[in-house]
Amino acid sequence: MKEYLDPQKDVSLYLHIPFCTTKCDYCAFYSLPLSKRKDASCITDQFYEVLEKELTSVVEELKRPFRTIFIGGGNPGLLGPSRIKNLLDIAYAYGKSDETTMEINPETLDESFASLLSHVSRISIGIQSFSDAHLRTLGRNADRDANIRAMRLLEAFKTESGFKINGDLITNIPRQSIEEALEDVETLSSFNIDHLSLYSLTFEEGSRLLEREKPLDEDEEADNLCILWDRLASLGFEQYEVSAFARGGNYCAHNLVYWNLGQYIGLGPSAESSLGYSSLVSMRQNEDVESFISSPSFDVLPLSKTEAVEEYLLTTLRTKWGVNKKEFSLRFEEDFDELFSSKIRKLNANYYSDSEDVFTLKRDGILVMNQIILAMLMDL
Ligand code: SF4
Known part of the structure; x- marks a missing residue:
C-alpha cells in the first residue's frame, strides 16, 4: 500500500461495517442483512477479527495518524460500542485524527453508546424521514418514534461531550408532498444538529423499490430540491456540496477529503481506497463479507x-x-x-x-x- 501513497499528503481512513438488520428497499450498497441469519453472531465475530488484523497491519505500515476517520456501513452500530472503541484505539496508535465520524441507525442507538463519546467527534444518523408512511415506503426499520427518541438521545450525548451531529434525510419519495418534505427538514433542523445531508431518492437497479414504485418526473424532482435548499438556507444551513449542508461552518472534513480527491484507505468488504496525488491508484477490497473473512485482499486499479x-x-x-x-x-x-x-x-x-x-x-x-x-x- 505504501508504494502508492504520496508521503507528503495526509491520509484518511474508512472502515466499512457491512451489517444491517434488514435491507432497506431502496438500497443498492453491498450489505449483509443479519435478521434471518442463524450464524449472525459467528459471522460478525469472524468479520471483526479479520478487520482488526487488517487495520493493525495498515497502521503499522503507515506509522502515522489518519487525518480523518469514517466508520460507515451498513449500520456500524451493530458491531457494538466496545468493538468500535477497540478499532479506534488501534487507529489512534500514532495519534488521534482531526475528525472521527461514526454512522449509526436510530433503532440501534442506545445509552451504551455513551461509552464512545470520547472516541468520536461526529455521529451521523440516518433519519431519512419523520413520517411513518414514507419510512415504510423506504423499507426502513425505524419509525417516527424511534427517530425522535434517537435524536433526543444524541442531543443528550452532545451536551456531555460536544461532538457534532450529522442527520440524513431522503426526499422525492413517491407520494411525499413538498409540504411533508419541508416538515421533515424543519423537524430535523429543530434538533441541535450541525450538519444535514439531503438526498433525492434514487431508484437503483436491483433494489426492491424499483420493482414497485416509479421515480418522480425530473423537473418536479429539481423543483422540489430548489424549494428545500431555499428552506435550509433560511434555517441557517450553508450548502457546501450538492447534498451537504453545514450549520455554523461545521463541514464534514472526511467528506471534503473525498470531494477534493484526497488520499484515503478503505478497509472492509467493497470499501474503496484512493491513493496518490499526481498519479492516482484506486483500490477495492473483496466484494463480500465471506471472501473478506476467508482471504482479505485488494484489487489495484491505476487511473489514467x-x-x-x-x-x-x-x-x-x-x-x-x-x-x-x-x-x-x-x-x-x-x-x-x-x-x-x-x-x-x-x-x-x-x-x-x-x-x-x-x-x-x-x-x-x-x-x-x-x-x-x-x-x-x-x-x-
Ligand atoms: S441501513 Fe443503509 S446500508 Fe443498510 S440496507 Fe439500509 S440503506 Fe442500505
Whole structure:
C-alpha cells in the first residue's frame, strides 16, 4: 500500500461495517442483512477479527495518524460500542485524527453508546424521514418514534461531550408532498444538529423499490430540491456540496477529503481506497463479507490521466469551492483553461462562474451537473 501513497499528503481512513438488520428497499450498497441469519453472531465475530488484523497491519505500515476517520456501513452500530472503541484505539496508535465520524441507525442507538463519546467527534444518523408512511415506503426499520427518541438521545450525548451531529434525510419519495418534505427538514433542523445531508431518492437497479414504485418526473424532482435548499438556507444551513449542508461552518472534513480527491484507505468488504496525488491508484477490497473473512485482499486499479481528471471534476464540482485552477495544474501538470475554456464557453452562462482562479457551478448547473461534466470531458 505504501508504494502508492504520496508521503507528503495526509491520509484518511474508512472502515466499512457491512451489517444491517434488514435491507432497506431502496438500497443498492453491498450489505449483509443479519435478521434471518442463524450464524449472525459467528459471522460478525469472524468479520471483526479479520478487520482488526487488517487495520493493525495498515497502521503499522503507515506509522502515522489518519487525518480523518469514517466508520460507515451498513449500520456500524451493530458491531457494538466496545468493538468500535477497540478499532479506534488501534487507529489512534500514532495519534488521534482531526475528525472521527461514526454512522449509526436510530433503532440501534442506545445509552451504551455513551461509552464512545470520547472516541468520536461526529455521529451521523440516518433519519431519512419523520413520517411513518414514507419510512415504510423506504423499507426502513425505524419509525417516527424511534427517530425522535434517537435524536433526543444524541442531543443528550452532545451536551456531555460536544461532538457534532450529522442527520440524513431522503426526499422525492413517491407520494411525499413538498409540504411533508419541508416538515421533515424543519423537524430535523429543530434538533441541535450541525450538519444535514439531503438526498433525492434514487431508484437503483436491483433494489426492491424499483420493482414497485416509479421515480418522480425530473423537473418536479429539481423543483422540489430548489424549494428545500431555499428552506435550509433560511434555517441557517450553508450548502457546501450538492447534498451537504453545514450549520455554523461545521463541514464534514472526511467528506471534503473525498470531494477534493484526497488520499484515503478503505478497509472492509467493497470499501474503496484512493491513493496518490499526481498519479492516482484506486483500490477495492473483496466484494463480500465471506471472501473478506476467508482471504482479505485488494484489487489495484491505476487511473489514467483522463480518468483522474474525470474523477477530479466529478468530485470538486459537487462543492461550492469548485475547481481550483492552480491546484489542478499542480496535480495534473495541465492548464485548466487550455483544456476546458472552449467547452465552457458553449455552456449556458447561468450554469457556471469562471474566474482566473476558480471554476464553479451555480445552482442551475448543479441540477444538470452530469451533462456538464460529460460535455467538458468530450474528446479530452
Ligand atoms: S441501513 Fe443503509 S446500508 Fe443498510 S440496507 Fe439500509 S440503506 Fe442500505
